[in-house]
Amino acid sequence: MKTAEKLAAGWLLTLGFMFLTLSISAGIEKHNMLKPISTAIEEEDYVKEFVNKDALYLLDITARQSLIFGVPTLILGGWLSLGLYSQSRQHKKAINQQASDRLQSIFYQMLQENKGRMTVVSFAMKSELPAIAARQYLDEKAKEFNANFKVTEDGAISYHFEI
Secondary structure (H helix, E strand, O other): OHHHHHHHHHHHHHHHHHHHHHHHHHHHHHHHHOOOOOOOOOOOOOOOOOOOHHHHHHHHHHHHHHHHHHHHHHHHHHHHHHHHHHHHHHHHHHHHHHHHHHHHHHHHHHHHHOOOEEEHHHHHHHHOOOHHHHHHHHHHHHHHHOOEEEEOOOOOEEEEOOO
């Protein structure tokens, strides 16, 4: 469904731009047709002004119709695009919130099971996070809860939270 919506928005935007470009082009062409052409002979008797009214009418109709079709098409395509962008942002926000809730649940569960003690390795294994992300998460929680640190002889950090 999302793919169809994306394609529809893309096509509507493209068609809208094409119609508006056609309208602008017809307007410019009409303006150029109405410009006077200077001749080498400046005598009034020889200069006759000829205006192709059929071509001007056709350009006028083309500009008007292209504008009538282009503006709503462009607005609809933009509206669809903004809606898809908004949905995407909400979806990402919901996924991030779920991940945050899952990590918090695992963190509290491990605190209860281990009586307030936790290592980066045990948290990384339980939460299935990379070690760097697990360490950052535990560092944030340690600052939040004023946890104590113990460094073992081999350099591993153990977090101690008061329960």
